[in-house]
Amino acid sequence: MDAILQQFFNIEIMAKAMPLVLKGLGMTLLICAVVIPLGALGGLAAALGSVSHNRLIRWSAIAFVDLFRALPPLVLLIFIYAGLPFAGIRLSPFAAVTLGFFLNNSAYFAEIFRAGLLSVPVGQTEAARSTGMTATQTLIWVTLPQAVRNVLPDLLSNVVEIVKLTSLASVVSLGEMLHAAGLVRSLTYNASPLVLAGGIYLLLLWPLIRLISHFERRIAS
Amino acid sequence: METVSNRAGTPSTATLSLRALHKSFGTFPVLNGIDLHVQRSEMVFVLGPSGSGKSTMLRCCNRLEEPDSGAIWVEGDLLTGPGVDLNKMRQRIGMVFQSFNLYPHLTALGNVTLALRRVLKMPRAEAEAEAMAALKSVGLSDRARHTPAQLSGGQQQRVAIARALALKPTVMLFDEPTSALDPELVGDVLDVMREVKEQGMTMLVVSHEMQFAREAADRVVFMDGGSIIEQGPPDRFFAAPEQERTRAFLSRMRG
Structure with missing residues (x-):
């Protein structure tokens, strides 16, 4: 027990x-702050494209x-960071993470x-167009x-997924939270830093998950 | 008002003119050459069995459906054809839908002000004053801050009428405005339509409310198979229909 x-x-x-x-948490939050809005915008553009008449x-x-839904994000990230240099395209870890997550998140958004x-309903569009x-x-x-309101729980769930996904950035040595915790673990031969990081993820995401449940109940009623 | 015959009115004098309108869905013809002229302040009622093309005809009148051929004029201005500023023209053509189609994320007031603010570019205060006047005219000024979900079907439809009226259109199209309502709520909506008519609005109404047609319409048009079969003032139309198809329809409706 003590052990x-x-x-x-x-x-x-x-x-x-x-x-x-x-410090790693700061980087995790920075990645999220860049990647979530970008992914949402990219996703909206792709969604509008996918219902286009053209x-x-x-x-x-x-x-x-x-x-980009079919491509595993880890494969995508390693390809961008370690594969593209073979074509002479060399990105910093942060740029590689931003690009990889942008492509992956856009597809899900x-x-x-x-x-x-x-x-x-199509009647909404007809009513609006009939007024000029x-x-x-x-x-x-x-x-x-109305579209956003109808899928708000799914949008927020996707945000939760993205926050968790940022831990993948550790494979390109970007100093986000998992990378930082892993570093301390390897220096101390002790798993406690990983537990710490896990606890912080939990504290960060649990309120968001409660909020999603709240919206889901509200929409169901 | 004198009796308006099929040929009365030309595109230049009628408020709404339809000339030789044809429309098919795929290979299935829905409109087979409709000619219809609605005069200023006239309420024209369109009756007909389902599938007769009456809703399609109405929806062509603001080009929610594109006619295959033929022409439509509003106050002498061509609505159909290339180069028409459709959004500009639609401001002059109000439409009321069977399923109300109120914006559920906005209040009654927000539903009415939206086009005033975004299309007519009115400042908020002016748009809200206009919208309140429109809501008052349908008897719902006390419901301005309610969302559609908080309103009865009849109230929702009256807000929808206010939304269309607020743009001060020259003609109003009603697509089965009471068909989705519980029977006890129909009367309020018909009362509002009667008041709109008394204000001098030009109205083209697709509906099954025969009693209302008899009381309020200036002219009744009967459609079947994508054509106008017969039309006339309601007294004569209901008492002495000329065509066999009209008689058969009316006797079915009376049960």
Whole structure:
């Protein structure tokens, strides 16, 4: 029992690891702050493309979404960071993470936005257009607000997934939280820093998960 | 008002003119050459069995459906054809839908102000004043801050009428405005439509409310198989229909 406490819940080691892990948390949050808005915008663009009347735009959008949903994000990230240099394209760890997660997140956001857009009855568009609103005005003021509201729990779930996904950035030595915790673990031969990082993820994401449940109940009622 | 015959009115004098309108869905013809002229302040009621093309005809009148051929004029201005500023024209053509189609994420007031603010570019205060006036005219000024979910079907449809009226259109299209309502809520909506007519609005109404047609319409048009079979003032239309198909339809409706 004591050995388990020593190995996983060593307060002393956690305290020592804390500054580095918190610095890693800062990087995790920075990645999220860049990648989530970018992915959401990219996803919205791809979703609009996938419901476009223009066949070329529609097919391109669907191909994009299919490709990056099928490609494992770890494979994508390693390819961008370690594969592209063979073509002379050398990206910093942060740029590689941003690009890889942008492509991956856009594809997932696109599917959610697409479902949201399709959930808005066509009568809404007809009503708006009958008052002289343009297609763009109709999208901004009528269709999109309802689409987002209808898929809000799924959008937030995707945000949770992305926060967890950022730990993949450790494979390209970007100093986010898992990378920091792993570093301390290897220096101390003790798993407590990993438990610490896990605890911080839990504290960070649990409120968001409660919020999602709240929205899901509200939509169901 | 004098009786308006099939040929009365030209595209230049009628408020709404349809000329030789054809429309097919795939190979199935829905409209087989519709000619219809609605005069200023006239309420024209369109009756017909389902599948007769009456809703499609109505939806062509603001080009929610594109006619295959033929022409439509609003106050002498061509609505169909290339180079028409459709969004501009649609401001002059109000439409009320069977399923209300209120924006569920906005209040009643927000539903009415949206086009005023985004299409007419009115400042918020002015748009809200206009919208409140429109809501008052349908008897719902006390419901301005309610969302559609908090309103009855009849109230929702009256908000939808206010939304269309607020743009001060020259003609209003009603696509089965009471078909989705519980029977006890139909009366309120019909009362509002009667008031809209009394204000001098030009109205083209697709509906099954025969009693209302008899009381309020200036003219009744009967459609079947994508064509206008017969039309006339309601007294004559209901008392002495000329065509066999009209008689058969009316007797079915009366049960």
